[in-house]
Amino acid sequence: MITQVSSSLYQQIVANFEEGLMVGAQVPSLDTVRKDAFERFKRTGFPTTKMEDWKYTNLQPLLNESYMLEDTLPERNVGLEDAVISGLDAYRIVLVNGEYRADLSDVIAEHGVQVLPFLEAVNNPIFQKHFAQYADKTDNPLVALNTASNKGGVFISLSDGTVLSKAIQLVHIMASSETLFSQSRNLMVLSKNTKAQLVESFITSDGSAKSLSNNVSEIVVEENAQLYHYYIQVAGEQSNFLNHIEVHQKKHSLYNNYNCSFPGASFVRNNINVRLDDSAVESHLYGIVLGARKQFVDNHTIVDHSMPHCESYEWYKNIMQDEATAVFNGKIFVQLDAQKTNAFQQNNNMLIGDKAVVYSKPQLEIFADDVKCSHGCTIGQFDDDALFYLRARAIGEQQARTLLVHAFAYDVTEKFDNSAVRDYVDRLIERGLNIA
Amino acid sequence: MLSIKNLHASIDGKEILKGLSLDVKAGEVHAIMGPNGSGKSTLASVLAGREDYEVTEGEVTLDGVNLLEMAPEDRAREGVFLAFQYPIEIPGVSNINFLKTAVNEIRAYKGLPPMEAKEFLQRVKEKQKLVEFDAKLANRSLNEGFSGGEKKRNEIFQLAMLEPKLSILDETDSGLDIDALRIVANGVNTLRSQNNAFVVITHYQRLLDYIVPDYVHVLYKGKIVRSGTKELALELEEKGYDWLKQSVDAAENATI
Numbered sequence: 001m002i003t004q005v006s007s008s009l010y011q012q013i014v015a016n017f018e019e020g021l022m023v024g025a026q027v028p029s030l031d032t033v034r035k036d037a038f039e040r041f042k043r044t045g046f047p048t049t050k051m052e053d054w055k056y057t058n059l060q061p062l063l064n065e066s067y068m069l070e071d072t073l074p075e076r077n078v079g080l081e082d083a084v085i086s087g088l089d090a091y092r093i094v095l096v097n098g099e100y101r102a103d104l105s106d107v108i109a110e111h112g113v114q115v116l117p118f119l120e121a122v123n124n125p126i127f128q129k130h131f132a133q134y135a136d137k138t139d140n141p142l143v144a145l146n147t148a149s150n151k152g153g154v155f156i157s158l159s160d161g162t163v164l165s166k167a168i169q170l171v172h173i174m175a176s177s178e179t180l181f182s183q184s185r186n187l188m189v190l191s192k193n194t195k196a197q198l199v200e201s202f203i204t205s206d207g208s209a210k211s212l213s214n215n216v217s218e219i220v221v222e223e224n225a226q227l228y229h230y231y232i233q234v235a236g237e238q239s240n241f242l243n244h245i246e247v248h249q250k251k252h253s254l255y256n257n258y259n260c261s262f263p264g265a266s267f268v269r270n271n272i273n274v275r276l277d278d279s280a281v282e283s284h285l286y287g288i289v290l291g292a293r294k295q296f297v298d299n300h301t302i303v304d305h306s307m308p309h310c311e312s313y314e315w316y317k318n319i320m321q322d323e324a325t326a327v328f329n330g331k332i333f334v335q336l337d338a339q340k341t342n343a344f345q346q347n348n349n350m351l352i353g354d355k356a357v358v359y360s361k362p363q364l365e366i367f368a369d370d371v372k373c374s375h376g377c378t379i380g381q382f383d384d385d386a387l388f389y390l391r392a393r394a395i396g397e398q399q400a401r402t403l404l405v406h407a408f409a410y411d412v413t414e415k416f417d418n419s420a421v422r423d424y425v426d427r428l429i430e431r432g433l434n435i436a
Numbered sequence: 437m438l439s440i441k442n443l444h445a446s447i448d449g450k451e452i453l454k455g456l457s458l459d460v461k462a463g464e465v466h467a468i469m470g471p472n473g474s475g476k477s478t479l480a481s482v483l484a485g486r487e488d489y490e491v492t493e494g495e496v497t498l499d500g501v502n503l504l505e506m507a508p509e510d511r512a513r514e515g516v517f518l519a520f521q522y523p524i525e526i527p528g529v530s531n532i533n534f535l536k537t538a539v540n541e542i543r544a545y546k547g548l549p550p551m552e553a554k555e556f557l558q559r560v561k562e563k564q565k566l567v568e569f570d571a572k573l574a575n576r577s578l579n580e581g582f583s584g585g586e587k588k589r590n591e592i593f594q595l596a597m598l599e600p601k602l603s604i605l606d607e608t609d610s611g612l613d614i615d616a617l618r619i620v621a622n623g624v625n626t627l628r629s630q631n632n633a634f635v636v637i638t639h640y641q642r643l644l645d646y647i648v649p650d651y652v653h654v655l656y657k658g659k660i661v662r663s664g665t666k667e668l669a670l671e672l673e674e675k676g677y678d679w680l681k682q683s684v685d686a687a688e689n690a691t692i
C-alpha cells in the first residue's frame with residue numbers, strides 16, 4: 001500500500017501518516033506518543049539552514065528526492081563482509097534498512113542480556129520506562145519524526161551486574177533496489193554495575209540504490225555502569241545518514257564514544273548528546289573523520305553537565321581530502337549545580353584537499369563558577385618540515401604522508417580501548433587516504 | 437663520490453648559492469665553515485633535496501648519479517644523509533617504527549628483504565651504544581621530549597643505523613657540551629671508512645679537533661672563497677671571519 005509519489009519527502013510522510021499508512025503508526029500502545037511526536041514534527045518540518053544547528057547542513061537536496069518509505073524486498077540477501085572487523089570477538093546483530101533480521105543476527109545466550117526487535121519490545125517494562133524519554137526532549141524534529149513513525153531497530157538491555165564477555169556489533173546495512181527512506185530506533189539500557197562494548201558499523205550492500213536513513217538511539221547508562229561505544233561509518237556513496245544518539249548517564253557511570261567516519265557515505269549528520277544527569281559521571285567523546293571526494297560529514301555534539309563532580313573529555317580530529325566538508329559543533333553546558341566540573345574539548349583539523357572545508361564551532365555555556373573547562377581548535381595542513389625530515393630518511397612521499405596522518409589521528413586512536421577496533425580504524429585510515 | 441659544479445640555488449627568488457663547486461672523494465672528510473647566513477644550511481638542504489629551493493644552474497652527482505633530478509627519498513636511498521641543524525619533533529610517529537621504515541626502505545631500494553626484527557633491535561642497541569645515546573626509543577614519538585643534545589645524538593644514531601655513503605652534518609656541534617661533542621665525534625670517527633665521506637658543516641673550529649678534516653672550505657656569500665687543510669680552520673679561529681669577508685668584499689668591489 002506504500003505509494004511512491006513524486007513530491008517532497010515531507011509531503012510524502014505527512015500524507016502517509018495521516019492516512020495511517022506508515023506501518024510504524026500501527027502500534028496501539030505507542031499511539032499517543034506517536035501522534036504527539038508527529039504533531040511536533042509536522043509543526044517544524046525538516047530542519048532548514050535557517051536553524052542555527054543546521055546552518056551548514058543543507059538537507060534540501062536530499063529531501064527533494066522521492067523515496068520508497070518501505071523496502072520492497074524486506075527479506076533480501078545481503079553481504080556483511082564490509083562489517084567484518086578482524087580480531088573482534090563480538091555478537092552480531094544486523095539491521096537491514098533499519099529492520100532487525102533474526103536470520104542474520106546472533107542469539108546472545110549470556111545471562112542478563114536481552115535483545116528484542118523494536119516492535120516486539122514495546123510491551124517490555126524497561127523499554128516502556130525509557131522509550132522516548134530522552135531524545136524527544138531535544139528540539140530535533142528528526143527525532144520526533146522517528147518517534148512518530150519508525151518500526152525498525154533493536155532494544156538491548158543488560159540486567160544489574162551483567163558484564164558481557166564479548167562486544168555487541170550492531171551492523172546497519174543499507175540495501176535496496178529503489179531510492180529508500182528508512183528509520184531505525186534503538187534503545188540500550190545498561191542497568192547498575194554492568195559493562196558492555198557496542199560497536200556500530202554502517203555499511204552499504206553492493207549495488208544498492210540511494211538511501212536516506214533517520215536513526216535514533218537512546219542509551220541509558222545506570223549507576224556504576226560502563227559503555228564503550230564505537231561508531232564506525234563505512235557505508236557507500238549512495239547512502240545518507242541522519243543519526244541521533246542521546247545518552248543519559250547516572251552516578252559513577254562511564255560512557256565512551258568513539259565516532260569514526262571514512263570515505264563513502266555522501267552525507268552524514270551525527271548528533272551525539274550526552275547528558276551527565278548525576279554526580280561523579282565520566283564521559284569521553286572521541287572522533288575521527290577522514291573525508292574524501294564530495295563527502296559531507298557533520299558531527300554535532302552536546303555534553304551537558306547538570307550535576308557536580310563530573311568529568312568530560314572530547315577530542316575530534318578531521319582529516320579532509322579533495323572537496324570534502326566537515327562540520328564540528330561541540331556544545332558544552334555546565335549548569336548552575338554542576339560545580340567542580342572538569343570539561344575538556346579539542347578539535348584539530350587537517351585540510352589536505354585544496355577544496356576541502358571545515359566548519360568548527362566550540363560552544364561553551366557555563367553557569368557554574370567552580371569549574372575547569374578548556375577548549376581549542378586548530379586547522380593545518382601537512383607540515384612540510386616533517387614531510388621533508390621523513391623523506392630525507394628514505395621514506396617515500398606517500399608513506400611519509402600516511403605516517404603523518406596516522407600521527408595526527410594518534411591522539412584519538414590511542415584512546416581506543418578495544419585493540420581490534422583500533423587496528424581496524426588504523427587500517428581504514430590507511431585505506432581512506434588517496435594521497436599519491 | 438660527490439661532485440658539485442657551479443651550483444646556483446635560490447629561494448623565493450633570492451639567490452643564496454652563487455656558483456659553488458666542491459669535490460669530495462670516498463674516504464674524505466670535508467669541513468665547511470663560514471659566517472652565519474653564508475649559505476651552509478642551504479647547501480645541505482639543496483643536497484638533500486628540499487623542494488623549497490630552486491636550483492637554477494650547475495650540477496650535483498653522487499658516484500656519477502645526478503642527484504638534482506631525484507626526490508629526497510631517492511637521494512637518501514642512494515646514500516645521502518643529512519644530519520639536520522634543527523631536528524624536528526614529530527608527535528605520533530614512533531622512533532622505532534620510523535627507523536625501521538627508513539632502514540627497510542633503503543634495503544628495498546637495494547633489493548634486500550626487510551631486516552629481521554631481532555637483527556634490527558640488535559643493531560639499534562649496538563648503534564645507540566656507539567653514540568652513547570641512552571634515551572628510551574620504544575613507545576616514544578620521534579624526538580619528542582628529547583633535549584637539544586639528545587636530538588643531535590639521535591641524528592648521529594640514525595646515521596649509524598642507515599650507513600650512508602655521504603653524510604652531511606649541519607652544525608651538529610651546536611648545542612652540544614664538550615662531553616657530548618666528544619661522543620658524537622667518536623661515533624663519526626668510528627663510522628669513517630674508505631667507502632664513505634663526510635661533509636661537516638660547522639661554525640666553530642672546536643668540532644674539528646675531534647673530527648679531523650682532510651680539507652677545510654670557507655663559504656661566504658654563497659661561494660667557497662677559500663679552501664685549505666685543517667690549518668685554515670685554526671687560522672679562522674684565531675683571526676675570525678672578518679679578514680676573509682673584507683678581502684672578498686674588496687675583491688667584489690674591485691670587479692664592479
Ligand SMILES: Nc1ncnc2c1ncn2[C@@H]1O[C@H](COP(=O)(O)OP(=O)(O)O)[C@@H](O)[C@H]1O
Pocket residue numbers: 447448450452470471472473474475476477478479
Ligand atoms: N626561506 C627563506 N627565504 C628567504 N631567505 C632565506 C630563507 N632561508 C634562508 N634564507 C637566507 O639564506 C641565507 C643563507 O641561509 P643559511 O643557508 O641558513 O645560512 P647558514 O646556514 O650559513 O647560516 C641567509 O641570508 C638567509 O636569510
Ligand SMILES: [Mg+2]
Pocket residue numbers: 476477478521607
Ligand atoms: Mg645553518
